[in-house]
Amino acid sequence: MPELPEVEVTRLSFANNIAGAVVESVRVGKTLRWPLGVAPMHLVGQHVAAVRRRGKYLLLDLDQGLLLIHLGMSGSLSFFRQNSTPGPHDHFDLQTSSGLLRLNDPRRFGAVVYAPSEDSSQAQKLLGKLGLEPLSSEFAVDLFYAGLKRRSSTIKQVLLGGQVVVGVGNIYACETLFLAGIRPTRVASRITKQQAGRLHAAIRDVLTRAVQKGGSTLRDFSNAKGESGYFQLEAMVYGREGLACKVCDHPVRLLRQGQRSTYWCAHCQKA
DNA sequence: AAAAGCCCCTGGATGC
DNA sequence: TGCATCCAGGGGCTTT
Numbered sequence: 001m002p003e004l005p006e007v008e009v010t011r012l013s014f015a016n017n018i019a020g021a022v023v024e025s026v027r028v029g030k031t032l033r034w035p036l037g038v039a040p041m042h043l044v045g046q047h048v049a050a051v052r053r054r055g056k057y058l059l060l061d062l063d064q065g066l067l068l069i070h071l072g073m074s075g076s077l078s079f080f081r082q083n084s085t086p087g088p089h090d091h092f093d094l095q096t097s098s099g100l101l102r103l104n105d106p107r108r109f110g111a112v113v114y115a116p117s118e119d120s121s122q123a124q125k126l127l128g129k130l131g132l133e134p135l136s137s138e139f140a141v142d143l144f145y146a147g148l149k150r151r152s153s154t155i156k157q158v159l160l161g162g163q164v165v166v167g168v169g170n171i172y173a174c175e176t177l178f179l180a181g182i183r184p185t186r187v188a189s190r191i192t193k194q195q196a197g198r199l200h201a202a203i204r205d206v207l208t209r210a211v212q213k214g215g216s217t218l219r220d221f222s223n224a225k226g227e228s229g230y231f232q233l234e235a236m237v238y239g240r241e242g243l244a245c246k247v248c249d250h251p252v253r254l255l256r257q258g259q260r261s262t263y264w265c266a267h268c269q270k271a
Numbered sequence: 272a273a274a275a276g277c278c279c280c281t282g283g284a285t286g287c
Numbered sequence: 288t289g290c291a292t293c294c295a296g297g298g299g300c301t302t303t
Binding site: 033072073074089105106107108109150151152153157161163258259 | 273274275276277279280281282
């Protein structure tokens with residue numbers, strides 16, 4: 001479910017509410033991708049200083065260390081002002097003095113992991129190889145182009161891989177390649193500087209607008225206040241196999257790349 | 272070092 | 288209605 005815009009919208013929806021709050025109790029349900037990595041008691045009494053985002057990870061800064069939260073494929077966070085009883089897929093609760101932060105995740109590909117610091121091995125194992133933040137000023141065309149230059153796999157897989165640029169998931173990878181007119185099977189290192197420029201602009205543009213629109217919902221995304229997004233940025237190709245391309249009327253194609261579906265238009269994406 | 276596969280898990284949609 | 292099969296927006300881990 002969540003790509004960068006959904007994670008960022010989630011962060012914005014509760015960061016100000018939880019900042020400065022004190023952890024009162026922690027409830028761990030079924031184990032997620034990994035165990036929490038610390039005794040829940042250790043978190044009690046600590047302040048939540050801030051909520052940051054790195055790629056698709058949310059970072060909750062505590063007095064001592066931080067929590068790394070990932071939503072996986074099916075995770076979502078909710079923030080409750082009042083008490084609420086957990087449902088069958090609510091696998092982590094952080095009760096604070098200002099409200100309850102709850103992770104719901106049916107598939108349990110998500111994670112909540114404690115790390116003693118951002119430099120710790122626990123944190124670096126997850127964050128250490130992440131690429132450029134597409135919505136920050138560090139996302140320069142030159143750096144992006146240089147990153148693509150040293151990759152020999154296809155551009156679609158490089159976008160998904162997160163080692164050159166973070167936060168672009170399957171939907172946005174398909175959509176940005178369409179907007180840039182680049183075929184998804186193109187070897188990344190053979191992309192020209194001009195094409196890299198178009199792709200760079202498409203990534204910034206689409207992700208920025210998706211955050212502004214409240215996150216896309218092809219299915220069921222909602223932020224931590226329970227408000228759903230609308231997918232007002234309509235997909236040009238994603239999920240549209242066999243339908244007419246919105247630009248040229250040729251049928252949208254489907255292909256498999258690394259066990260993921262890629263949707264694209266062979267007529268519009270010739271670069 | 273990088274790339275390619277393999278998995279983790281549940282629920283919803285589709286087909287018989 | 289019931290059951291089997293396929294698919295899903297992610298990414299760490301293991302093997303090449």
